[in-house]
Amino acid sequence: MKRTSFYASLGLALSSLLIAGPAQDIVNKHAKATAAELEAYLKENPDAEDKSRAHQALLVSYNTTGETQKSIGIFQEKFDALGSGAEVPTMALYSTTNSLCNLMLKAGMKKEAGAVVAQAIEKATGNPKEAQLKQAFQTLQGRLNKPGKGDTMAMKFTSVQGEEIDLAAMKGKVVLIDFWATWCGPCIAELPHVMKTYEKYHEQGFEVIGISLDKKSDRAKLEAFIEKRKMPWPQHFEEEQSGNRFAIEYGITSIPATFLIGKDGTIVATNLRGEALEKTVGEHIAK
Structure with missing residues (x-):
C-alpha cells in the first residue's frame, strides 16, 4: 500500500x-x-x-x-x-x-x-x-x-514531637494513617471528624499517625498548627529531602489520603470521610 x-x-x-x-x-x-x-x-x-x-x-x-x-x-x-x-x-x-x-x-x-x-x-x-x-x-x-484493602504498610520514624514511632509495634490496635497538610483545605475540613473519633476510641485502642506533606521550610507553621488545634497524635515531617518519603513510597498524589489499619496489621478501609470514619473505627475496635 x-x-x-x-x-x-x-x-x-x-x-x-x-x-x-x-x-x-x-x-x-x-x-x-x-x-x-x-x-x-x-x-x-x-x-x-x-x-x-x-x-x-x-x-x-x-x-x-x-x-x-x-x-x-x-x-x-x-x-x-x-x-x-x-x-x-x-x-x-x-x-x-x-x-x-x-x-x-x-x-x-x-x-x-x-x-x-x-x-x-x-x-x-x-x-x-x-x-x-x-x-x-x-x-x-x-x-x-499504592496500598489497598488487605495490604500492609511499614512506617518507622521520629515524630515532630520527638517520639519513636513504629507502625509494626502497634499491631493489635486500630490505626489511622492520615496523609495531610496545613495548606490542604479538605484535610482541615476532615480534622474535626478525626479528632472526634480519636477522643471517642483512643482509650479503647485507636491511634492516629499523621503524615504531613507540608514544605520542609514550614516546620514552625506545622508545629504551631498542631498546638493550636490540640492534635495529640504523632506527626511525621520530612526535613532532609524533597518530598515526603512515605508519600513517594505509597504513591500518594492527592490529599487527604487515609488508610485504616485493623488489629491484624492489614488495611481494612481507605479514604474514609465524615461519619464513615467514626462508624468504621467503632466496628473494628469491637472486633
Missing part, C-alpha cells in the same frame, strides 16, 4: 466513526476495520516513514474497541526502541513509560508495570536529566505500590 492510498483509506475509515448510530457496535465495526487496514499496512511496510502516525491511529482504534493488550504491544515496542543513557529523549522516555504502565495497570499487570519502571530507571542512567527522570519514575513506582 502506498503512502497516499494509506492516508486516503485511513481518512475514510476514521470519518466513518462519525456516522450517527444508536449502537456502539457501529463504532466498533469501523474501528476494527481501521485497525485491520493499519495492521496490514505496517506489516507490509515495517519501516514506513509514517509509522509513528500509523501507531497513533491504531491506538485510537484499539482504545475504541477495548483492545488494551494490543495498545500495550505498541507502547512496549516504543519503549524498547528508546535506547538509554545520554541519547534517550527525556520526554519520550517519561511519556512512553507512563502510558505503558497505565495500560498495564488497566490490564491488571501490576507486576509487569513495576518491571517497566525498573527498566526505565536504568535507561535514565547517564541522561542529562537523570535526577529528574528518576524522581518521576520513583513517583510512578509509588503509584504502583
Whole structure:
C-alpha cells in the first residue's frame, strides 16, 4: 500500500466513526476495520516513514474497541526502541513509560508495570536529566505500590514531637494513617471528624499517625498548627529531602489520603470521610 492510498483509506475509515448510530457496535465495526487496514499496512511496510502516525491511529482504534493488550504491544515496542543513557529523549522516555504502565495497570499487570519502571530507571542512567527522570519514575513506582484493602504498610520514624514511632509495634490496635497538610483545605475540613473519633476510641485502642506533606521550610507553621488545634497524635515531617518519603513510597498524589489499619496489621478501609470514619473505627475496635 502506498503512502497516499494509506492516508486516503485511513481518512475514510476514521470519518466513518462519525456516522450517527444508536449502537456502539457501529463504532466498533469501523474501528476494527481501521485497525485491520493499519495492521496490514505496517506489516507490509515495517519501516514506513509514517509509522509513528500509523501507531497513533491504531491506538485510537484499539482504545475504541477495548483492545488494551494490543495498545500495550505498541507502547512496549516504543519503549524498547528508546535506547538509554545520554541519547534517550527525556520526554519520550517519561511519556512512553507512563502510558505503558497505565495500560498495564488497566490490564491488571501490576507486576509487569513495576518491571517497566525498573527498566526505565536504568535507561535514565547517564541522561542529562537523570535526577529528574528518576524522581518521576520513583513517583510512578509509588503509584504502583499504592496500598489497598488487605495490604500492609511499614512506617518507622521520629515524630515532630520527638517520639519513636513504629507502625509494626502497634499491631493489635486500630490505626489511622492520615496523609495531610496545613495548606490542604479538605484535610482541615476532615480534622474535626478525626479528632472526634480519636477522643471517642483512643482509650479503647485507636491511634492516629499523621503524615504531613507540608514544605520542609514550614516546620514552625506545622508545629504551631498542631498546638493550636490540640492534635495529640504523632506527626511525621520530612526535613532532609524533597518530598515526603512515605508519600513517594505509597504513591500518594492527592490529599487527604487515609488508610485504616485493623488489629491484624492489614488495611481494612481507605479514604474514609465524615461519619464513615467514626462508624468504621467503632466496628473494628469491637472486633
